[in-house]
Amino acid sequence: MNDFIWLVRREFWENKAIWVLPVCIGGLMLVASLFGKVEVAMLHASAQQSDLAGVLFFAVLGAVFWVAMSIYSFWYLLDCLYADRKDRSVLFFKSMPLTDSATVFSKLFVGVVAIPLVYLCVADIAALLVAFVISVRARLAFGNVFWRPELWLQVQVLWLYVIATGVIWYLPVVGWLLLVSAWAKRAVILQALLPPLAVMLAELLFLGTRVSCLVLRDRILGGGYAAFHHPLNWSLATGEMTPGVWQAPDPVGFFTSADVWIGVAIGVAFIAGAVQLRKRRTDT
Amino acid sequence: MQPGRIVGLIGPNGAGKTTALRAVLGLTTYDGELRVLGREPFAERALLMQETSFIADVAVLPSWLRVQQAIDFVAGVHPRFRRERAAALLAKTEIGTRRRIGELSKGMRTMVHLALTMAIDARLLVLDEPTLGLDILARRGFYDALVNDYMDETRTIVITTHQVEEIENLLTDVLFIDKGRIVLDCSVEDIGTRYAAVEVRDDRIEAARQERPFYERRALGKTVLYFDGADGEKLEGLGEVGVPSVSDLFVAKLSAERSA
Numbered sequence: 001m002n003d004f005i006w007l008v009r010r011e012f013w014e015n016k017a018i019w020v021l022p023v024c025i026g027g028l029m030l031v032a033s034l035f036g037k038v039e040v041a042m043l044h045a046s047a048q049q050s051d052l053a054g055v056l057f058f059a060v061l062g063a064v065f066w067v068a069m070s071i072y073s074f075w076y077l078l079d080c081l082y083a084d085r086k087d088r089s090v091l092f093f094k095s096m097p098l099t100d101s102a103t104v105f106s107k108l109f110v111g112v113v114a115i116p117l118v119y120l121c122v123a124d125i126a127a128l129l130v131a132f133v134i135s136v137r138a139r140l141a142f143g144n145v146f147w148r149p150e151l152w153l154q155v156q157v158l159w160l161y162v163i164a165t166g167v168i169w170y171l172p173v174v175g176w177l178l179l180v181s182a183w184a185k186r187a188v189i190l191q192a193l194l195p196p197l198a199v200m201l202a203e204l205l206f207l208g209t210r211v212s213c214l215v216l217r218d219r220i221l222g223g224g225y226a227a228f229h230h231p232l233n234w235s236l237a238t239g240e241m242t243p244g245v246w247q248a249p250d251p252v253g254f255f256t257s258a259d260v261w262i263g264v265a266i267g268v269a270f271i272a273g274a275v276q277l278r279k280r281r282t283d284t
Numbered sequence: 285m286q287p288g289r290i291v292g293l294i295g296p297n298g299a300g301k302t303t304a305l306r307a308v309l310g311l312t313t314y315d316g317e318l319r320v321l322g323r324e325p326f327a328e329r330a331l332l333m334q335e336t337s338f339i340a341d342v343a344v345l346p347s348w349l350r351v352q353q354a355i356d357f358v359a360g361v362h363p364r365f366r367r368e369r370a371a372a373l374l375a376k377t378e379i380g381t382r383r384r385i386g387e388l389s390k391g392m393r394t395m396v397h398l399a400l401t402m403a404i405d406a407r408l409l410v411l412d413e414p415t416l417g418l419d420i421l422a423r424r425g426f427y428d429a430l431v432n433d434y435m436d437e438t439r440t441i442v443i444t445t446h447q448v449e450e451i452e453n454l455l456t457d458v459l460f461i462d463k464g465r466i467v468l469d470c471s472v473e474d475i476g477t478r479y480a481a482v483e484v485r486d487d488r489i490e491a492a493r494q495e496r497p498f499y500e501r502r503a504l505g506k507t508v509l510y511f512d513g514a515d516g517e518k519l520e521g522l523g524e525v526g527v528p529s530v531s532d533l534f535v536a537k538l539s540a541e542r543s544a
Contacts, residue, residue: 006360014348089346092397094311096361097333279326282311 003098007106008114014083015076018110022119025068026126029061033133048239051151055245056236058127058155065123066162073115077174078188080107081181081278090282100278104178108271112167112174120159128152154245161249165227168254172219172263175270182277219263227254285457287407288437292455293444294534300464301444302340305412308442309338321407334363337401338410345397347386351379358400370403373433391422398426402434409434411443415450427454452530460537467537472530480511481528481536482519492522499536510536 012018081104084090093103167174180192200213229250233242254260285291295301307314310329318325323332345354351374359367374381377395385393394415401409415423431454435441443451458475460468470478484492484507493500495518497509510528511519519525528536 003361006357009360010353010357013350013353014346084346087346088344089349091311091338091340091344092346094309094329095333095338095340095401096358097330097363098361099330102330279329280313282306 003102004106008110011110018115019118021072022122026122029126030129033130046239052234052236052239052241054151061127062123062159065119069119073111077111077177078181078192082184082188085283101275104275104278116163165254166223169223171267175267178274179270182274226257285440287440289456290441290454291457291459292451293442293459294448295461297446299461302412305410309410335406336408337404337406339397339401339414340412345385345393349385351383351396352381362404364405366403370399373399373402391418394418407439409441413445448531448534458530460534462538467541476527478513479528479533480514480519480525482509482523482525484509484523488522499540
């Protein structure tokens with residue numbers, strides 16, 4: 001456990017972008033809210049409308065962080081077992097009494113747990129600051145739209161749910177990236193993207209079908225669909241919100257879905273493969 | 285290999301030195317059975333590394349790492365690391381602990397790595413071309429520190445290099461390898477009793493060849509014949525008898541082996 005903490009700390013030393021990037025994004029949002037044009041046309045909104053506006057505000061702001069985090073995590077996972085082989089520092093780390101599985105798991109942990117939590121914290125602080133600035137600039141009463149602790153708490157639970165289900169849903173993608181990162185001797189991005197493209201192309205050419213293409217599309221875009229009840233009937237115009245924030249997540253459906261568990265199995269296999277490659281590869 | 289020995293694993297480029305060491309250190313798979321300090325290197329690398337240190341080349345510390353972080357990290361994960369010792373070794377140099385490895389010269393990086401490694405109380409230390417790319421001052425400093433501050437009767441050091449001259453004075457044992465095979469495995473004391481290099485005058489060459497030298501070299505008008513286990517008294521009559529240096533013996537053994 002102690003070793004694991006040091007391994008994670010090491011990742012934060014090496015990859016400062018883990019927190020610098022979200023802080024910059026939050027900073028830009030704050031600057032935009034300070035100097036941008038603010039128009040809040042909701043002074044006469046109903047309670048439901050302001051609830052929904054609050055949730056959407058957090059959702060949109062969070063989505064920006066989510067997209068940035070996905071791109072960064074993609075890069076991080078692809079680089080984490082390759083960079084030290086490239087600069088040969090793997091030879092230093094392998095001279096320490098640390099198992100290769102501990103090393104791979106520390107990187108997995110950073111990629112799917114630590115990075116999302118850092119983004120969540122920064123997104124929270126940014127959301128509170130931006131909400132404060134907008135409230136002041138638009139001369140809203142603090143309690144009106146954004147300063148609603150219960151709303152904030154709901155959104156936290158929602159985001160944690162999104163992160164947890166996201167990690168599980170994207171485990172095969174995460175595992176694949178780690179596998180390529182442990183395997184590649186050069187051009188990691190190409191080696192990550194070409195095999196799935198080749199499979200899709202081969203299927204289309206030789207079989208004339210698009211099964212792998214659809215499976216891949218559903219995996220990449222379908223995370224939210226699997227984790228939430230649908231359709232969501234949320235309308236700012238009417239303030240309608242069915243299902244509500246608490247009712248929208250569908251954990252039962254998610255955790256009983258075969259797709260989820262097939263993905264987990266594939267992801268675990270890829271990660272096990274990455275550990276085996278890590279034991280054998282020390283150079284590029 | 286016994287404790288208290290400094291073994292030179294010597295071979296030309298591509299002889300298999302690094303491959304052999306990688307197997308010993310558990311960095312690669314191997315055929316057959318291999319035990320290092322009673323452990324299977326590949327399956328038990330993490331455990332083996334509690335008692336084994338290695339420096340594979342110079343300058344493999346990552347450039348983003350700060351010196352202080354390197355000390356903290358090793359102190360955090362290595363049960364046999366003594367922080368005070370690393371700090372004391374570093375204090376002798378002029379390297380600030382706030383500096384990043386990437387800002388340091390190659391010589392300084394080596395000193396940092398050496399300080400980290402020497403602060404680990406290991407039974408086996410493996411050095412693979414440890415001074416490659418260093419200037420002569422840094423190389424000398426490296427080996428002096430190793431012999432004076434680190435080596436004792438409880439430890440074993442294995443060094444590979446293809447610059448034999450540099451380490452021959454500190455070795456207690458030599459292991460010559462070529463094309464993946466062991467050509468010679470012998471202690472330095474035994475070299476003196478077993479091998480002889482005789483500088484032979486031209487008129488005695490034919491007589492000297494009767495004693496079956498395994499290698500013959502002509503340089504600067506002199507002919508030197510190398511003998512393995514020959515009768516010392518007979519050799520005395522042929523010319524000036526001496527003990528070959530490790531580097532001369534290496535050249536002689538390998539050349540003989542290759543022409544055979």
